[in-house]
Amino acid sequence: MKALEQEFSGKVKCVFIDPPYNTGSAFTHYDDGLEHSIWLGLMRDRLEIIRRLLADDGSLWITIDDNECHYLKVLCDEVFGRRNFVSNVVWQNRYSRSNDASLSLSHNHILIYANNPDNWKNIRNRLPRTEEQANQYKNPDKDPNGPWRAIPWDAPNLRPNLSYPITTPTGKVRLPPAGRCWSRTEDQWNDIVASGLAYFGKSGDGAPSFKQYLKDAAPIVPNTWWDHEETGHTDEAKKEMHNLFGKDRAFDTPKPERLLNRIIHIATNPGDLVLDSFAGSGTTGAVAHKMGRRWIMVELGEHCHTHIIPRLEKVIDGEDQGGISKTVNWQGGGGFRYYKLAPSLIVNDRWGNPVVNPDYNAAMLAEALCKLEGFTYAPSESRWWQHGHSSERDFIYVTTQNLSAEQLQALADEVGGEYSLLVCCSAFHGITAAQANERWPNLSLKKIPKMVLARCEWGHDDYSLNVANLPMAEPSPSTSLPNSGEGRKKRAVKDTATIDLFEEDA
Secondary structure, eight states, X not given: OGGGHHHHTTTEEEEEEOOOOOOSEEOSSOEEOOOHHHXXXXXHHHHHHHHHHEEXXXXXXXXXXXXXXXXXHHHHHHHHOGGGEEEEEEEOOOOSOOTTSSSOOOOEEEEEEESSHHHHHHHSOOBOOOHHHHTTOBOTTOOTTXXXXXXXXXXXXXXXXXXXXXXXXXXXXXXXXXXXXXXSOXXXXXXXXXXXXXXXXXXXXXXXXXXXXXXXXXXXXXXXXXXXXXXXXXXXXXXXXXXXXXGGGOOSSOOOHHHHXXXXXXXXXXXXXXXXXXXXXXXXXXXXXXXXXXXXXXXXXXXXXXXXXXXXXXXXXXXXXXXXXXXXXXXXXXXOOOOEEOOOSEEEOTTXXXXXXXXXXXXXXXXXXXXXXXXXXXXXXXXXXOSEESSSSEEEEEOOSEEEHHHHHHHHHHHXXXXXXXXXXXXXXXXXXXXXXXXOTTEEEEETTHHHHTTOOOSOSOOSSOGGGOOSSOOSOOOOOEEOOTTOOOOOOXXXXXXXXXXXXX
């Protein structure tokens, strides 16, 4: 996740995560039995990164059960601020009863946070009406405008200007019920009467109301109770896995596509970016893809290859007709790119000193430092000292050499006064840093690996929630570097002078 920050900070519209619930259960694909404080610590690290990735109008959705929900709520309040808590949705993930339990659990929680809840309320999407909700609209009087329902004209509270008398068609005078007032002004009621929308019940002298037609009814505001009939349940999710992979390769803890469909519908619009950093079986990416959203999934388990990639290939080929496919008329299309994490950039040598990982060649090192320093990796074929750029006049140059004052002078002359150059080298000699800044204003010098150690966690090969691989004390948040996997090609550095400058001194 740390590797996403440079490019995607402030750009993610919706983050959905379904972390291990820390129930003490032993699942095939996740260690779900960490010590409580360790679990919270691991979650904090991820939440801090998520906070930076979220767009100003973005939201975070976390599924969790009773085991850690309330501790996680306090942690999220600390990271995101209590004012940014939106709600706790209760999702009915089970519909059957467990007769051997003290109380049969039927729900999971979905904690929702937004960067700006007041603004998010105005931009989040409402839900379409279900068939059951639409059936509440009737047409007993054969109104040519179609089905309608009566909306009461009264409202809570007492306001003198909203307490005027209303005369029914039978001549009866109506006033607001005790302790209440009318919902709008007298002029607005007269407009309702003039438009033929006023309704007083079958008798014609009932409490004032007005007709709201189904064709004009706004979509409904989401509530905090999501029953399994609308958003699916755990058994439904497992059946979706069985249809995709067979029972022998089922995923232990999947979520149904209908649940993700509702979350993504509320939180995003087509083209928005969705992130899931606990990708699991790939449900988030599959649903987001079918709904026309861009998506990023992060997963460190082997099920990335056994479940996620095969599932997405079926989605793209149109073979996956389960889940929400028929609802959204999914026929296939699109594509995805697959990246894997590079090894740690800095490792310890046999004396315990931090050094550049020998697995990194010249091009990999240059690309990694470009990413860390906020430059776009784009080696020039004509200027050997341009490995990347942050603007039209600001460039970066990477070498593992120990540069002398003479070499730096030659480099400064080559760069010229029109450009600025960040020089990343193993060391420099013959001049102090202060002298270098004064002598060559077009150069900025940084030493490798010192410049990296402050930006990147090293020595960790496993960032999963597996307690066996945890250090005793977690260092500062990591900067993981992506190495290209499928769908990405590096641009070759062709100038021989560039390659020579990566050679170590004799």
